[in-house]
Amino acid sequence: MSRIFLISFLVVLASCGGNLSDKERKALHTEMDERAIKKVSEEEIFEKALEEGRSLIQAVTEDFVSEEQAASMCKCTLQWITEDNASSLSGTSKELWDAYEFAVSNGNSLNDNVQKQDDDLLYSAPSMEGESLHGVWFITFKKKNIILSL
Template identity: 35%
Template sequence: MKYWIVIIGLVVTSCGGTLSDEQRKKMREQMALHEIRKVSDTEITEAAFASGRKIMQSLQSFGTDSAKIDSFISNSKGKVKWLVPGDRNAVALEQQLIDAYIAAGGGNIQDNIQKIRNAEGESDSLLYTKPVVTKLPDGTDRLEGVWNIWLSKKELILSMDKK
């Protein structure tokens, strides 16, 4: 009887199981996703600018091919929007930004990042805006529209390289 207990104990401890290389890789990736990272607001803002500008490069690479642009926008699931001044489907913040770009009139109109706060008052996403302006013959700028790119703060942090 003693021998059976020892044999059963050896069998149980020796069957610890092993993971394949692919399973280990997936497990490490999942552990990395749940790893606590400390990032500053500046790093998040820089990542948002980089991500927004990368998306804008993709949009600009399509040129005037509206089918490709529409396909890109529909695949973004509401994260990318083109708004023209006076659009009714703009949320309040988007309309305020359009008004601010219009009020700026001429001069150096640049892309922008705004923190978006949820109901609890915490910043959970960012809005990257890129105005599109044309020069009028009198030298002033006219706002044609604004590209709005909604970025998740969590996704930005997860996409950052580990430092």
């Protein structure tokens, strides 16, 4: 009985040899690298969100990519806000809209920016038409997705 157990044990042990092909080994190392803990600064996160936001706005406005396609590419939400639908805004988006309107009325220049919004990052990019505010793009990124893309 003990011989049968010993032979069975050796067969099981031999079949679990742990041999990985080169492809499997590379995939394992890639997965381990992706799961490694990375230390990134807030500045790096905000810079990456700013970069992603700018490239998405360029894709939508110049490359004629639809908002839905752009949103699915970055796993984010895009919103084009004009004076007609600005009343639907709330929170940080509303504050940014008001700040852009105030800046335009005082003749100040407008710049895109990134704001922290709970666990998300809110990218905003104003669009001018002559001397007036034509609209603002709002893109909400998941902070986790931005960190993983670094």
